[in-house]
Each structure stands twice: as C-alpha cells, then as structure tokens.
Amino acid sequence: MNKTVNQKAWLFVLPVLVLVAFNAIIPLMTVVNYSVQETFGNNVFFWSGLRWFEDILRSERFHASLTRQAIFTGSILLIEVPLGVLIALAMPRKGIWVSVCLVLMAMPLLIPWNVVGAMWNIFALPNIGLLGKALNAMGFDYNYTRQVGDAWFTLILMDVWHWTSLVVLLAYAGLVSIPDAYYQAAKIDGASRWAIFRYIQLPKMKRVLTIAILLRFMDSFNIYTEPVVLTGGGPGNATTLLSIDLVKIALGQFDLGPAAAMSLIYFLIILLLSWIFYTVMTRNEEG
Amino acid sequence: MTLELKQIARTVGAEVWIHPTDLVLEPGRFNILLGTTLAGKTTLMTLMAGLEKPSRGRIFFNGRDVTGEKVQKRNVSMVYQQFINYPNFTVFENIASPLRVARLPEAEIRARVGRIAELLRITPMLDRLPGELSGGQQQRCAMARALVKDSDLILLDEPLANLDFKLREELREELPRLFAERDRVIVYATTEPTEALLLGGHTATMHEGRVSDFGPTERVYRQPKDLITARVFSEPPLNTAPIRIGNGECDFAGSVRWPAPEALGDGEYTLGLRPHHISPIRKDEADVAIESTIKVAEIAGSESIVHFIAFGEHWISQEHGVHPFDPGQRTVMHADMRRAFYFHSDGRLALAPASTAGGEPEAREIA
C-alpha cells in the first residue's frame, strides 16, 4: 500500500535483465527458430512450418514418455504431500528437539542431485547395495536394473526420500504460525482431532502447501539428473521420462527440429498445468 | 518552521484516499489529526513525511517546496502505534542510532542521549534490550529516538493506542511538556476525542479522506464547522435528530417542543446534543422532557452511560452518579437544549451554544 515510485530502482534490475536475456530469452528464441526449421547439417536451414509440432503430437513415443512422466509426477505428489504434512504434524513445536528435527529434515535437500542418483544407484544394487541385498534377503526378487516394477519403485522411493523434506519444512512453517488461541478455541468448541486438522491446520497451511505442490510439480516434471544416474531411463524405455527422452532426441539422434518442437510443447504443458493448478488453489482466497 | 500543504490529494487506483486539502501547521504546539480508523490520518502523515508522493498539490516547508523530496533528506521523525525499536540494540544504542547515522562525535551522542533519556525517565533502562521493557517503556524508547535527532517535523501516529489505560493517561500528561518550547512541527494522530482535548493545541478533524475542520482544539470542539466535525469530535457519539423550527418553537418528532433560539429562522434543522447534556435527572427548570425507552444502562462507578431510544433515534446519556435501568423500561430523559447545536440541512453549523468556559450559557451566532 505504501509504494514509493523511484525510477532509479530500474538500474538495479538491469543486470538481472541482461542475465535473463542471455540465459533464457536468447536460448528460447533459438529453440523457437529450430522448431520451425529443417536442417541437414552444415548450418543450412529450411522452413518447415508446424510440421515438427504435428509429428511430435502424433508420435507414440512422445505419448508414452508423457504418460510415464504424468504417472511419475502424480505418484510422487500423492505420496510426498500427505506424508510431508503427516511428518510436520508429528514434529515437536517447542524444545530442543525442534532444531534436531529441522536439521535432519534439511539434510537430504543439501545433497547434490547427481550424488543422490549415484547414492541410490549403489544403495539399491541387488548384489552389493544395502537396500537391494536386504530386500532380496527378505525373499523379494528385487532387481531394479532388470525389472520394470522395481525400477519404478526405486525411482519413486528415491524422490520421496530426497524431496518430502521440502514439503515437511513448508508445512511446518505454516503450522507454527497458527496462534495458540485457535487450538484453545477448538478444544473449547469440542472439536475432534480431525476437525482441528480440517478446519484450522489445513486452511492455515493452504498457502504454503500451494507453494509446495507447485514447486514439487514443476521440479518433478523437469527431473533429469537423478533418474539418468539411477536407471538411465531403463530397463528398456521403462523409466524414460520426458526430459530423458528429449535429451535422447536432441543429443542422441541430433534431431534438432523435433527436439525443439518437443521442448516447446513440454514447456507449454508445464506452464498450462501450473497456471490451472495455481488458479484453482487460490480461487477461494478472497471473500 | 512551518509545514504547509496546498491542495494536497492522493488517489490510489480509482479510490480517493485524500481529497484536496489545505493545511498550515505551525511549530511549538500539537497539531492533532482526529478521526476514526481509515479516515486518512496515516495517509496524510505519510504524505507530510514524504514517504509517499501526493497525486497532486504541493508541500512547503518554511516556504520551500519539498514536494517529491526524499524522506532521507527531509529530517523527519516518526513514532508508530507499534513500538518499533531495534530488538538487538540496547535502549542506549536505539536512541543513539539516528545520531550515529549522522556521524556525530561520541561525546555529543552520549550527552544528547543522556538528556533525552532523563526527560523521558528511562535512564535506568539504558543498558537493557527493548524486549525486557514494558510496553510503556518501549514506546518511551521509540519516542526518545524520534526526539533525539532534532528533526524539523515529528509525526506521532497513535503512539498511545497500544498501551495500558493507566500508562496512556500518564504519558498523555507528559507529552505536551516534552514537546513544548521546541521549534519544530509536531503532528499527532489519534482516534480519541478526549485525547485531542487534553493535548490541546490545534485539531484537524478528519472523515473519509477530508479535513472537515481545523483550528484551536477548543474552538473545533465547542464550535464545530459542521455536523461531521461535531460527530468526529464526540465521545460517546453525538445525539442527533431532525427537527423543524416554526412559530418560535423547535419541534422534534411532532411531540417534543421547546422555544427556538432567536437567531434561527423557520425551517428544517439537525439537532446535535452531546451525551452529557441529556440526563435521567431533571437539573433545571428549562430542561426539555423526552419520553424514552431504555436499551441498556452501563454503570461505570462514577458515572452512568444510558443507551435509549427517543422517538426512533438511538441516543446516549452520560451522567454522574449511578442510575440503574432495566432494558425496555420507559422513562423520561431531560435535555438541556441551551447546550444544543443546530445544523442546517446541508450539515453546516447554524448555531452553537456560547463558550461554556464560565457562567451561564447563552446562544451566540456563528458567521
């Protein structure tokens, strides 16, 4: 409400604008360029119109990787969000255990993504990995490099391990900001544990959960490093998610046109879903 | 030093926050902005300080146009309703902070902080952190910081609103002494009419982004320019009713009649009567009896506040002593109409009771 108009402030934004231009806008324009052109090498390009877009949208390969991507993102959201909220609810509100819990929770978030992939790659190996060996010892026929189900199981477990903490920390921040009076009033009104969660904790967490879900959605839809290090998209194409497929087309087959068209479609899907999601979640904010 | 606002206005989007306003604020006295929350007091203050730019109009300080000049250059201090102090600085460092920014020599900082702490009676707390102080002491610390730097303009935005009742009373009494004899412009925003009266000085009554009246506080209280001003400057709320004057008589609801003041011509008027001028007890021959139905009576020890309905109007009486009533009870209230205000139908003041500083009231006409 108390905004001061100061034109000089734009000067401070300028370096960022330059950086964004080099990092995002110029590459994006290049991609747009490639997506409507055909090349046979030697830097000779021909106009190809929207052909690549049609091809991609019709291709079964794209449909398959998009479906895999949707299953992956859907699963991790369905697991990480409720699990994160549950852990946050179970965490202490006062005392020395608060900081212990917070540090423990923050730890997975501090590990670089390729290291996470490598860790789980070894951890889950059936012959030498702790997890793989333990599962096999318990009588499960577990081998994530060969069996599709096991590969998916490991992939999702890795993501849950890596990212649930983010949901926990955000949900926890939402929870501790609720004044004591709300809990006292609810007790006095005779509210059950479930009613307290449904009518006090959940509404107060809504804002941070929106952010958590949005972040997890975008990040998981873009995920590349960890699955590549873990399974490399296999066995076969079983865990080839959109980003992995895109890299295969662009750098593996060097089909720049289709790859560019695909990445634009990819980008638009994320944008559209994020927007729909955000609009739905914030629709009832006012009033 | 004089702060002058010329046709200052502020609009945000399609909303008018401050309508074009002219004000001349003199130094060495309290300039009070009185009005309810959202009346525009804080917005007007941020315009004065230069924290916001007016949408139109100009601001002059000592005749110099300072419109658009940055706050940092204007030498302004502000005290807020919330006690704003640096939490990890001691009280001494808090008070000294504006002087450190100005790079004053250490010896002078010590002397000035010491002097101001003495004045505000927080010398024993100088080594403590704000968190260890009571609300009243924290606000004293914030005020000391505002006072120490010798600003040309000091803005106090409801500084006592968050304090305990008794602390408020105590600080309110000290404030005029603290700010006396200083050659600087002091602006003080409050929502409470009694606070404005006790602080004295000049008062600007504000309502919905307009300054409805400005002048010596006592004049604004006793001879408000219009109905809005009288309403803003009344606690409990002013009792009002439409009346008609004809044949030398005032007529309220066709049932209550009393002699019309000579100065007023025939026609429609709005009556304004302060709650302490209508009473459950008859005190004078000339009091006008009004049939009423009690809504609720609040007994506050030394006085009673009686809410009642008089011919459809929700009125309030404030009277010394204990006067218990049951809700719904029928009774007769006695109005001292010689102390009543009369307003024209457009809201302008038609007649105010003569100044009641001493002696019997007598009607006096206002231009």
Added chain:
Amino acid sequence: MARITLENLRHSYSASPSGAEDWALKEINLEWQDGGAYALLGPSGCGKTTLLNIISGLLRPSAGRVLFDGEDVTPLPPEKRQIAQVFQFPVVYDTMSVFDNLAFPLRNRGVAEDAVQARVREIAEMTDLAAMLDQRAAGLTADGKQKISLGRGLVREDVNAILFDEPLTVIDPHLKFQLRSKLKELHHRVPKTMIYVTHDQTEALTFADQVVVMNMGEVVQTGTPEELFERPRHTFVGHFIGSPGMNVIPCTVEGGRALVEGTAFETANPLPPGTPEGVFEIGIRPEFLRLAESGVPATLNSVADAGRFRIADVTCLGHRLKLLVPEGREIPATDLRLAFDPAHTWLYRDGWLAGREETP
C-alpha cells in the same frame, strides 16, 4: 450455568517457586454467582490472564481448587468444563461460513440439524449476524469476527460460563463503544455467568456487576463499580480506577486525626484507638475536591480541558493534586481555596483503608 468457586488458588510458572515474585497468583479465594457479570481488572502482569486460564482449564493451578456448582473441576480439561471463551485476537474458522462457525460447537456435540438451524438463527439475530450467515467468516471485519466468537459461546445451552480475554483489543475505537454496550445488552438477554478480563477500567466498570481488582497476583478489592469508586480499599484501587486517579497525600496521625503539614483533615473512616503505627496517607478523588470560598489554600499549575469538565492541576500543602471542575465553572487564577469532602476523604494505613480488615 454455574456458580464458580475458587478455593485457595495459587499458581507459579516456575517448577520450584522460592520467593514471592515466583508466584503469578498468590492466594485467591472467590465466589461467583450463577448468571453474574464479572470483570477481572488490573495492569499487565497482575495475574488476571493466568486466573482466566485456570478457570477455563487451559492451565492447571499449582495449588487450590476450582469448583463449578460445588463440583471440583480442577483436573478437567477445557472441553469437559462446558465453558466458552472469546480471545483477544478473533478466532474464526476461516473456511466456514458464518452459519457453520456458529453451528460448529453444536455439530461437534451431535445436536440434531433442525435444532442447530433454529438455535443458530436465534443467536445470529441477537448478535446482529443474521444478515451475514451465508458469508465466509474470513471476510468479516474484526468486530464481526468477535461477534462470531461470542456467538459460538452463546449457542450452547449447556455453557457454564463465557470468558472474555480483552476482547476489544483489536476493535476500532469507534466500534468499541458499540460492541461494549452490545455485550451488556446480551448479558441481560442471556443471563449466563460472564467473566471479562481487561486492563481498561471503562470496559470493566461498564460491563460488570462485580469487579475484581488485581495487582501483583493478589485480589486487592472486589466490589460493585460504585463501591470501587466511592470507597477504594487500597490506594492502588484509588489510583487504578478513575481517570485521573485518586489523589494520595502522605500524612501523620495525632489523636485519631489526619494531619498534612499541620493542617487537620476530617476523614470518613475514623481511626479506631489502638491502631498500630504505619505509613499513613489520605486519599481523595479529584471528583470530590471542590473549589470553595474558604478552605485549604492552593496554587494553580495548569488546566486541561476534557470537554465535559476541566482537570485542574494544583499544589496544595506542598503536594500536587488534581481536581475536576465542571463545565461552566470559573477557575480563579489566584487565591484558590479547596474544600475536601469529608465523606469521601479516606485514611489509609500501609496502603490499605485504615480501620478495616487488611485482607480483601
């Protein structure tokens, strides 16, 4: 609805209290009648909120008992005590409509839906919320939200008491007045036991039939607003209630009479013979000090205009005093004479009204 009895209540926030400062509540004995309007009044840190939390069951006292209708409820949690509470900051269930907010305590207790409908509409009518029943509670102003909190307490027929913890703190000043008289009006219509905690004397005195004045973890005086004003049992009550507070002047006592700098004063409470020595003071409220033709000479320091009256600050026998001068009375600039109303001039010994039991 219930009669509330507090028996030998003590509370300390430290596990092993040693000195007197460790006790937030020193020793409280109170008896509140069913359906009364009570206020706990005192400065911040006097223990009034601690006491309220003990009554509501949010806090378990270190010692003593809380009885509702003679039944010991000390070990019971809040939800078992059938009480309602309105907090300083409005608590509403944001996602629910105003109606659902009011219905919440009833639905939690399994009340039939048609009974809920009828009761909620009745209460909404009383609290002026009827027109907004379908609105979302989050969109209401602070005073609207406080009315919801209050309404949630009123809907339950089985409520023993409604507790208010400084409920007007976040209400706009010009609406405070309205909400305050609304509370009073509601108490007439729904005569439940109501306990109101505040530091604001106006709120306490206008709301309550009986006011409990607290200071430093102790009850200093319990009485009607009139008693507290007319006959303060302790100089603290005299100072804390009334605006400005009571004038207190150190004095000596000779032959049962109070003497200030050699001038004798007649007091309303004659000192019984054999009263032990102590620090003596006389107290008189600014309302009962009058300007007179003859009397004790004084000099005028300043005058503040409060509209209805003026507050004159004078020096009399070497002490600063305040007196109220009604609207329309002249204040002479020189040769002031003050008359002390003997019926309202009290003698205090060690802070307490002399010649009376020293415990409240």
